[in-house]
Amino acid sequence: MFGMKAPGADARSPALAGIGLMLAGICLFSLGDAIGKYLVIDHSVGQLLFLRAIAALLFLSPSIWQYRAEFLRLERPRLQLARMVLSTVDVAAFFAATVYLPLADVITFYLAVPIFVTAGSAIFLREEVGWRRWSAVAVGFCGVLIALQPSPQSFTWPALIALCGSASFASLMLLTRTLRSAPDVVLASTQFMGSLAFGAVMAPFGWVTPSVGDAGMFLFGGVTSVCALLCVNRSLKLAPASVVVPYQYTMIIWAVLFGYAVFGDVPSIATLIGAAIIVTAGLYIFLRERQLGKVPEVSPPV
Template sequence: MSERAVSTGVAMESGHWRGIVFMLLGTALFTFNDALGKWMVASVAVGQLLFIRSATALVVLLPVVHRAGWRKVFVLHQPGQHVLRLAFIVAEVFCFYLAVRHLPLADVMAVYQATPLIVTVLAIPLLGEAVGWRRGLAVGLGFIGVLLVLQPDGGVFTTPALIALGGSVTYALSMVATRKLRETNSLSLIVYHSIAVGGVGLLTLPWGWEPVDLPGIGYLALIGVVATAAHMCMNQSLKLAPAAVVVPFTYTSLLWAILLGWLFFADLPTPLMLLGAGIIVASGLFVLHRERQIKAE
């Protein structure tokens, strides 16, 4: 192997490692953001939280948008697809915060680990993708894991559990919709995300917004700052390394959720929840592995 080939290989590997570090950081920030949100929705309305979070995120993004160019960010291609994606995102965010208001953070995050499995199923009718028996079996096992997570107390069909599952499904639908917007730059996707979620949050003003003191506003604003930083870390990760390399590291969010749930809310996962989460993660990693193999063939 020539010296040039060796140096190129090292550079690529270094880029991959930096991509992994950014993905780990983004995942940790998102989970901290979720834990902070769970703490705040105990005292404020979900719509109120989402409006202040999104407004703060937009303020943080203003210099980035200005540097990138307003026209580049706000020119819309496939407007109908954008509206569909944003509808799914708004539904998912509301479902998530409604679920964590009543369920342990780790339980909700475990259900969300099934999102790649749901995307695999949805990609068959919506994207025309073929799914072989191996991935089909992995998806089936993953959904068994979801049932184990949702019934530690025997209450599979409790309203919060169904809301968490609905959040995972709408999150998967938003990911499928995003796949159809590959020509749209990632900054536009983040900006429209914040505008849509904040706008719908503002519409809930007549229904139960609570007075918030200055520290409370600060915590709500912090959620917006952390979420924006997490988005940027993940986008940078995907620029530095292929998705197949970095996406598996998003499963570390479950470890963070267990740790933060214990530290902040004294929530300890049950053995059944851990078993179900393990099955979900193993199934998801297998599906990612098979997709990587198929693309390489």
């Protein structure tokens, strides 16, 4: 009847909203990656982090002022500090690796994050991860390998930097899920505060005064990163990490689109086949989550 909700709809809605927000966040992150790779051609990683963080914190400043009391009573401050450090290591390692490695190789390491998070969510967060979801994540990762075809450069020091960054990103995801009761603006702004501190130390080395166009790119990159973080952080609040993080695999789709539009990269047949496998695995997890939402029916208290 009209106005009545289907059984399990309340349980299903937050997970589906979390998936949607993760998809939006990954799209924005991919756009930010393309902007960052363009900027590090002429500017250092430290300068990129510093100017991008300034733009992001200025954009967030009205919300920071509104929630200023929350910064004085941070939930579990040690975990917040660890999360800030992990975020800074993640973004610094990513852009540092892109200086020496092809973007596809770096993304290969980062698309292993769902494997790390699925395992970590089962071990540390005590989230239930069934064999079907494990299988879908594994199939998606096989699609990543087919699409990106890691080169022999995967075993160099820059590759270890990328691997360190991907491990930091996975740990960041788990901590975000643990601290999901903290306001979104606190989670997002503390991440950029870490980047600001690191960038302030490193930016003077090899500083290049940006042109007006590049300054606008730094500003746009900062705002894009804020929006991406807010989407991902809210996603991890609404749904289990093991459910939403596999949708990070859609990064390969955006990499193909932005790579062609910005850098003129034409995707290979292998990339298209791998992307199709990734999408199929993601859709399976999505449909599986909808199915699980219909199963449990909470009985009223006796």
